Amino acid sequence: MSQNSTLQLSLADEDATIALGQQLALAICEGAVFYMHGDLGAGKTTMTRGLVQGLGHVGNVKSPTYTLVEPYELATKSVYHFDLYRLGDPEELEFMGIRDYFSTQAVCIVEWPEKGQGYIPNPDIDVYLAYEGEARSASLEAHSERGKQILATISSYA
Numbered sequence: 001m002s003q004n005s006t007l008q009l010s011l012a013d014e015d016a017t018i019a020l021g022q023q024l025a026l027a028i029c030e031g032a033v034f035y036m037h038g039d040l041g042a043g044k045t046t047m048t049r050g051l052v053q054g055l056g057h058v059g060n061v062k063s064p065t066y067t068l069v070e071p072y073e074l075a076t077k078s079v080y081h082f083d084l085y086r087l088g089d090p091e092e093l094e095f096m097g098i099r100d101y102f103s104t105q106a107v108c109i110v111e112w113p114e115k116g117q118g119y120i121p122n123p124d125i126d127v128y129l130a131y132e133g134e135a136r137s138a139s140l141e142a143h144s145e146r147g148k149q150i151l152a153t154i155s156s157y158a
Contacts, residue, residue, distance in 0.1 A: 032146060125140055
């Protein structure tokens with residue numbers, strides 16, 4: 001890993017994708033902003049499930065494709081899962097009060113972040129998921145000190 005800013009992993013299956021999300025959850029000290037990138041079915045919601053459950057949520061984690069955001073109020077953190085796939089105009093985010101979700105203590109996970117460009121804050125970590133035959137690859141890029149600390153913590157597991 002170069003300067004704690006990138007991490008490349010191979011994910012053999014769904015369980016490995018969930019496990020990576022759980023490792024990310026364990027490495028979060030305060031809040032964090034994650035951008036999830038990848039084609040449909042690449043594992044964005046699966047990794048989000050691992051992350052949200054790793055932070056203490058018990059139960060289903062579904063993609064908020066029609067509601068844009070799924071909130072999870074946990075004992076120690078507020079977690080917000082955004083899916084901007086069906087967003088017609090990024091200005092809609094302003095009307096829903098998008099900025100209020102992104103506090104320093106909140107964990108925000110954004111699928112299809114390019115659709116909200118200009119209305120959502122920069123990520124601490126970009127997560128790129130891609131198909132590798134039956135498996136997946138994950139590339140994580142930190143863009144802040146907080147992101148670099150998270151990647152440094154999980155790289156010890158990799």
